[in-house]
């Protein structure tokens with residue numbers, strides 16, 4: 001079904017970013033009965049309507065008032081790519097013309113939505129496509145939720161969207177309030193279990209502690225990528241001001257407050273962080289906290305000099321971690337043929353053509 005397209009600048013607010021309690025208060029302020037808020041939420045999240053006009057059990061005057069204040073879908077699909085492994089990627093264009101990516105990753109028993117939190121990224125890790133051109137702006141909560149709704153529409157009703165990972169463009173904890181509002185909506189309104197939602201962070205200790213104190217059961221993934229501060233600082237510019245020790249302490253705080261073991265992400269880069277000694281040192285870090293390790297095979301980015309290690313090297317790294325008592329996994333890369341590493345597709349399309357035709361079915 002064709003979704004409405006909004007032209008910039010948008011004067012209405014995204015209904016997807018409004019918490020149920022806020023919607024209830026607003027509806028009551030408007031002199032309407034509280035249950036109308038519940039009806040609206042059912043239209044959005046159960047019937048998955050694409051416009052407020054379709055909410056036919058609301059009075060015409062309430063619908064008009066809603067349309068004057070809110071919109072549902074803002075983005076336009078610029079491209080939709082499907083990889084040979086079934087991974088589907090959407091390049092979305094927002095009403096100000098900025099673009100972001102989101103990806104649907106099918107698994108044996110799951111469907112995972114990978115979503116963005118910022119347009120670009122302010123961190124600029126040396127191996128990542130997302131931060132190569134800096135950050136343009138934050139996405140607001142409604143735009144973050146909208147990506148999940150978009151991907152949900154791609155897989156349902158045949159399959160249920162089961163997981164959400166904040167691993168697209170941007171650093172979620174550098175856009176803290178919008179990320180947390182979106183988390184609550186994805187969990188509370190869309191109904192994805194908190195344990196099935198993962199927030200990946202490059203490591204902002206203050207915000208990690210703050211997230212822990214919200215006492216939500218989300219999974220926190222910390223991008224470690226190096227066992228020493230010296231090497232980490234070469235890969236991650238923001239590591240300059242943060243030691244691994246501080247991150248371990250913040251991650252441990254997260255575990256203590258939520259009971260959720262933290263995942264350490266480690267992108268394997270050939271001849272940089274993939275030696276057996278690196279694995280032994282990562283294992284030592286794991287001894288100081290409750291954590292499991294997720295090894296990621298690097299997805300090469302054109303123009304960047306980094307490579308993924310040979311399979312045997314990656315397997316050896318995994319074995320060394322396990323021999324040293326670490327619960328570790330080696331994840332296969334998905335969607336390699338559709339520029340699936342975060343930021344790649346957006347960057348490639350920006351370099352070649354900024355006014356791409358909308359080729360995807362909407």
Ligand code: SAH
Pocket residue numbers: 125127128129166167168169170171172200201202222223265266267296297298299300301341342
């Ligand atoms: N900014 C956050 C979340 C988005 S990136 C973070 O850095 O954690 C999500 C994960 O993808 C991070 O672990 C990141 O290091 C990794 N990543 C980035 N570029 C990659 C690439 N080209 N190949 C494989 N993983 C990559």
Ligand code: SF4
Pocket residue numbers: 121122123124125128129130131168169170171202342
């Ligand atoms: Fe930003 Fe994460 Fe990419 Fe680093 S890895 S540049 S923090 S998106």
